[in-house]
Amino acid sequence: MTAPHAADPTTDPARRAEARSRLDRLCARGTRFLGSEYALLAGAMSWVSERNLVSAISNAGGFGVLACGAMEPERLAEEIAATQALTSRPFGVNLITMHPRLDDLVRVCLDAGVSHVVLAGGIPSGPVIRAIKEGGAKAIGFAPALVLAKRLIRLGIDALVIEGSEAGGHVGPVSLTVLAQEILPHIHDVPVFVAGGLGRGDAILSYLELGASGAQLGTRFAASRESIAHERFKKAFLRANARDAVTSVQLDERFPVIPVRGLSNAGTRRFLEHQAETLRRFQAGELTKEAAQLDIEHFWAGSLRRAVIEGDVENGSVMAGQSVGMITSEQPVSEIINELVDQAIDALIRQEERARHG
Structure with a gap:
């Protein structure tokens, strides 16, 4: 006779409740800092992270973040007000540190009562961090290396995001696996959120156990039902494999290309051709070095909007993480968040089973 199969321990309500309590304890610092039910911070994606998606994430217990991008202060004020009309829960605003009107944008956030300001696209200055804190909000920064994490803490940052090269959009050169080992054991002063290539709750759990306070996700939310991205943009996500999300290639070190991860398409292939042609024209004396660099930088102007809003996924920039x-499938935001939480709970129960039975 064969032995009867043991019941699946992940279906036991008591075990799930106990594991959920453990998960809550692991996330406690992150949820306390964000003021949300889950320590899930949304990555800010230009043209995607607007009022509808941000409010949906916050309403589902995560922490939505508006992408200011190139918005002027008046436009940002409108978007914050529109988001506040859709949710009573906290959300943040992502500001680009190189924006020429950064101080004005910070003032807009503070005047509107935004609780958290995420400073991206460079190392923020001490005065900007101070202005955010003195205005009653929390300042969050990105740390692509341990030395920069320590510097930001000295400048007064309230929390850090460490984002690996697996992420979509503008990325650094180091994977999250390495960044987490480099930074998490040494940074205890502020909450640290991990980001880059995260798509499952059990993976997020592994970083929480290493000392992270929570996680930031973008790509999964970009393809959610509440995302205003064009249907062709979302379908491109559904068709893609991890290997299709590649970083932009730089042909010549004299002409730096900021690495951006997105889905390979006709636009990325044409960008290589454009660089080669621009390089030829520079070497032939037809362009100055400055003009050639600008020509390369301007290639993608407007291309993200073309992909996200207009649905041109062949020629536009389809930013996506691995x-x-x-x-x-195209899931509602609440379903995505519940799935991530359930996967983390399942993993905790299985851990306990292994510990029990050796």
């Missing part, structure tokens, strides 16, 4: 390969 977790895109895990997206198999």
